[in-house]
Amino acid sequence: xLEAPDTASDPPLSGLPDFDPVEHAHxxxxxxxxxxxxxxxxxxxxxEYATAVQDDHPAHWDEQAAAALGYPALPASPTFTSVLSGAxxxxxxxxxxxxxxxxxxxxxxxxxxxxxILAGDRLVSNMALRSFRQAFGGDMLxxxxxxxxxxxxxxxxxxxxxxxxxxxxxxNVAATRLIQDILHRGTDLIAERSPRLIEIxxxxxxxxxxxxxxxxRLDSIREGDELPSRAVTLTIGDLVRYAGVAGDSxxxxxxxxxxxxxxxxxxxxxxxxxxxxxxxxFVTSWLGDPGALKQYSVRMSTPVYVPIDGPTTMEYxxxxxxxxxxxxxxxxxxxxxxxxxxxxxxxxxxxxLT
Numbered sequence: 141x142l143e144a145p146d147t148a149s150d151p152p153l154s155g156l157p158d159f160d161p162v163e164h165a166h167x168x169x170x171x172x173x174x175x176x177x178x179x180x181x182x183x184x185x186x187x188e189y190a191t192a193v194q195d196d197h198p199a200h201w202d203e204q205a206a207a208a209l210g211y212p213a214l215p216a217s218p219t220f221t222s223v224l225s226g227a228x229x230x231x232x233x234x235x236x237x238x239x240x241x242x243x244x245x246x247x248x249x250x251x252x253x254x255x256x257i258l259a260g261d262r263l264v265s266n267m268a269l270r271s272f273r274q275a276f277g278g279d280m281l282x283x284x285x286x287x288x289x290x291x292x293x294x295x296x297x298x299x300x301x302x303x304x305x306x307x308x309x310x311x312n313v314a315a316t317r318l319i320q321d322i323l324h325r326g327t328d329l330i331a332e333r334s335p336r337l338i339e340i341x342x343x344x345x346x347x348x349x350x351x352x353x354x355x356x357r358l359d360s361i362r363e364g365d366e367l368p369s370r371a372v373t374l375t376i377g378d379l380v381r382y383a384g385v386a387g388d389s390x391x392x393x394x395x396x397x398x399x400x401x402x403x404x405x406x407x408x409x410x411x412x413x414x415x416x417x418x419x420x421x422f423v424t425s426w427l428g429d430p431g432a433l434k435q436y437s438v439r440m441s442t443p444v445y446v447p448i449d450g451p452t453t454m455e456y457x458x459x460x461x462x463x464x465x466x467x468x469x470x471x472x473x474x475x476x477x478x479x480x481x482x483x484x485x486x487x488x489x490x491x492x493l494t
Contacts, residue, residue, distance in 0.1 A: 181261045193219065199215055231265075235269075264287070363460050364459060370418075376446055407447075440483075474487035474488065
């Protein structure tokens, strides 16, 4: 049985003389770690999350609707696993000493779905640093997170690309201090009670599988077909709701002063994963079965500023980019617009057809 080492009394690596965070990050590449705590997916949490991301697919709400698609329990919305991201960020920040991933900038997110996540699943995060390079004045990291279930099978693989720095400027330090003052003791409590990392040398995941019979027929889809568009209205209240449900305490999503402190001149911005979530539900509402989403890939490009005195609107459109008849899948190219600008630099969804 693997046991977590007792590091409570050890000094932080970043405080040691001549510690080089870049060299340390290179040494961590490709090594697998697991969190020593399971996350049990609750039925009401699935409904709560669906509310927060405005996902009205009936399968996330009603057991009979879920059963009609063949599910023994409510399936979660495609981006539901964002509720686990806080623990992953804190764990990877501990592992990659000298970097604070909780204040990094996310650029790309790729989610590969092996089977739908259901109420009652007990999930474990298994993660590795897959890529590290220095470019454009920052350090670019790709972190892979494989979520396994109670049977030890991988249900989802996520790859997150972030830009961060090992050192801090005076402006960074001032912004961090302001954000800590706003959050008070919240982040300290989360860090103290977060799961611990255990290295799992030579780990190779086993992958679950799923195929839905409740999707559009392959012969009914043509390249160039357009999905029905969707408009989403967003307010500060929506950001606060999502922050609470997902456990994202970063105040740049609800506090104007914090947003200004990190260089967001127009104020509060929407969570990137929230704008992704709207796009995912836009696709699955057309697809019919949310579990037939096989891959979702987004590159963030333009922040969505949300005014404090009223709503703002985003519009999602999609087009069938390609069809793989042998695999029985189609690739949908998504476009998300806000104030005349594209939110995503690139966004695609691979969907399974019948």
